[in-house]
């Protein structure tokens with residue numbers, strides 16, 4: 001009997017976990033990924049993954065994890081799905097442990113846990129300072145096993161460029177292009193899971209990998225799926241500025257004892273510890289990032305007069321640092337030349353994570369039947385701000401939801417796509433071939449890489465840490481100018497084989513669509529909540545804005561509407577990290 | 590401190606897998622704190638060669654820019670390494686300010702275009718040696734096995750292998766005439782054989798290592814260890830696997846099924 005087929009786009013943690021769940025049930029999966037899945041951006045995650053394992057005598061509970069996540073997200077996350085995630089977390093970590101993840105150990109041989117931002121209990125399991133790499137590799141290995149067993153076909157070095165949607169509005173597959181040969185091909189399937197990660201490249205330099213353009217999510221949006229909460233962009237407080245990217249210095253550096261400071265009146269000033277005595281250096285990311293911005297940009301107290309402050313580990317013993325933070329020490333040493341065991345590191349906030357994303361229901365299906373989304377590209381678990389070490393969890397967890405949900409969906413289908421949608425696929429391929437041919441001939445005077453750089457600088461200046469309505473409105477006008485200029489780009493590469501410029505031009509166009517959604521979403525939201533901060537509207541406004549932003553694509557730019565947030569478990573309360581968080585157990589059942 | 594006007598690059602190029610290779614030079618305005626990737630990024634913003642001619646931008650692979658994804662391997666001044674962590678200031682210090690930095694694709698893998706190569710072979714080798722823990726399934730069934738911190742300390746470094754191919758490039762015994770799977774895959778066997786569940790299936794991996802193309806093809810030249818960007822102690826792991834395969838051979842002999 002033909003069981004149907006699922007197409008998974010993206011082989012990061014979310015995509016591989018979804019694949020595992022489907023292939024394990026002996027339903028075939030095609031994975032399409034820009035890079036060999038083992039090189040997906042998930043490898044970059046350093047610090048760890050959260051689960052209330054409570055093995056440290058801290059009396060940590062699943063409820064604490066739930067409340068920390070909802071409170072940390074400033075109450076914008078739908079609470080029922082978050083509850084599902086934190087409940088599943090311990091089981092998930094233990095399953096990953098069985099699969100061979102080299103988690104760091106205690107003397108007893110149990111999983112060691114470390115402290116992370118916005119949290120009082122040790123809850124973060126880790127594998128040195130390369131947790132994402134180890135988790136991804138374990139998934140990669142399991143999927144390779146299923147590949148050898150014949151359930152998985154990998155298409156690595158392919159980029160999804162369009163969806164196949166039939167006359168009834170049902171998703172029947174996708175169209176992808178081979179990055180080496182440039183072949184364009186249709187992939188017919190009964191369900192498609194988008195697991196294409198974040199979109200840091202919209203801001204030019206970020207902590208993300210260079211393939212994180214958000215192009216795939218933008219294609220989904222342009223096909224009629226709402227994009228939600230795009231304005232919530234996490235700025236990581238501790239980035240290291242480079243000529244090619246801003247590399248991340250993990251929050252675990254502070255979790256393991258790192259202190260942030262600058263000079264004031266000639267003396268070291270530990271401004272986070274002073275301002276937020278209850279959490280100190282471990283306040284959540286949005287708060288730390290704004291404090292550093294304030295110290296540097298507003299007060300002009302950055303180190304050497306530049307936009308940078310110290311992140312200091314030099315007071316900690318070198319062997320402790322090597323054992324727990326070796327991976328990130330190496331990055332700093334290799335890329336900046338200094339030894340963080342001896343001198344404090346120079347850091348400044350950097351664009352890091354997209355809380356918002358493709359709108360899905362609680363089973364991770366979009367409004368297009370058969371089209372699912374999971375991982376950083378969806379909008380579900382982090383509300384207005386993500387807690388550190390919660391996104392490896394949400395990536396894995398959303399894969400465990402989306403995979404089985406896709407299986408269930410396929411079971412209910414009358415006819416399988418293979419029988420019905422072949423010619424439909426051919427039509428989309430034809431359309432994309434025409435677009436490709438047009439692209440290759442573009443010979444205007446704009447260099448796409450320079451245009452991208454300009455867009456990134458604009459977005460970083462006006463739509464990142466601190467936002468003003470005037471600047472946001474101007475940015476949107478500028479973005480539309482960029483879209484005009486895109487029409488005049490020059491594909492500087494004349495080679496028909498492995499033409500990276502053509503692929504980048506496509507991605508850039510899609511990035512511009514999302515840049516507008518981010519900017520206008522921010523303009524509309526006249527309040528401050530989580531990562532979204534407007535000095536002119538410094539308070540959270542639940543009456544008007546305790547709502548999910550929904551952006552719908554139209555040819556004239558995004559159209560906005562709002563959806564209620566599920567607050568059925570924990571009553572919203574003020575988020576204040578100067579004092580210890582009080583868990584409101586009464587109000588929450 | 591180096592402070593030249595230009596970074597002078599010489600790139601071995603090829604327009605597709607069957608085209609003939611050729612060299613092309615570029616002069617990119619010097620900036621401090623660059624790396625080879627950021628120099629290549631400058632070229633695509635302004636693809637003009639050292640002679641002042643408009644040319645196609647150089648094609649290469651990169652992704653994380655943090656030396657953790659393994660994508661950006663190439664030969665830089667003849668040495669296999671990651672281009673994202675190849676700091677130009679250091680290269681100029683090491684080779685002299687007026688040195689031309691040469692970039693070539695790895696030679697042990699098929700070239701796709703310019704510096705872009707196809708390393709599928711390495712992933713296939715991971716299939717061959719069954720580099721995974723054969724769990725019953727991905728479902729939650731409670732706590733995993735305990736692992737001594739002592740084991741973690743030496744096994745964890747192996748788990749950081751990013752399949753970059755530097756070791757394959759450096760190993761004299763990996764070549765078109767041999768079937769040698771190379772040091773990376775052998776080291777992975779040691780990792781999975783150390784895991785408490787993986788160890789239950791260690792013979793299925795050792796069986797692969799004693800086959801043609803297995804560990805006996807290693808001539809102990811030690812080149813691999815010197816180039817591994819993750820400082821994996823490959824020679825120690827190769828030696829340990831030699832011992833394991835010997836033990837395996839002996840067990841097979843006793844059981845008489847050889």
Ligand SMILES: Cc1cc2nc3c(=O)[nH]c(=O)nc-3n(C[C@H](O)[C@H](O)[C@H](O)COP(=O)(O)OP(=O)(O)OC[C@H]3O[C@@H](n4cnc5c(N)ncnc54)[C@H](O)[C@@H]3O)c2cc1C
Pocket residue numbers: 009010011012013014015032033034035037040041042043044045046047048049131132158159160161195196197198207208209211212215216248250352353374375376377388389390391392393395
């Ligand atoms: C430097 C850094 C450190 C981090 N540290 C932590 C941490 O300590 N703890 C934590 O919880 N989180 C951390 N995060 C966040 C976390 O790593 C990511 O949110 C998570 O890994 C995302 O996983 P994913 O599966 O959604 O996407 P990714 O891993 O980004 O995978 C995306 C996949 O989609 C593919 N793809 C994309 N577009 C296309 C297309 N058009 N066609 C085909 N394929 C496509 C890619 O090839 C890739 O396989 C960190 C992030 C960064 C940047």
Ligand code: SF4
Pocket residue numbers: 759760761762763771772806807808809810811812813814823824827
């Ligand atoms: S030690 Fe073995 S694997 Fe390493 S380079 Fe020498 S021959 Fe190759």
Ligand code: SF4
Pocket residue numbers: 749750751752753754755756757772773776816817818819820821823
């Ligand atoms: S062992 Fe080292 S050199 Fe070889 S592939 Fe792995 S990381 Fe690269």
Ligand code: FES
Pocket residue numbers: 650651652653654655656657658659660661662671672673674
């Ligand atoms: S770009 Fe990932 S290792 Fe260099």
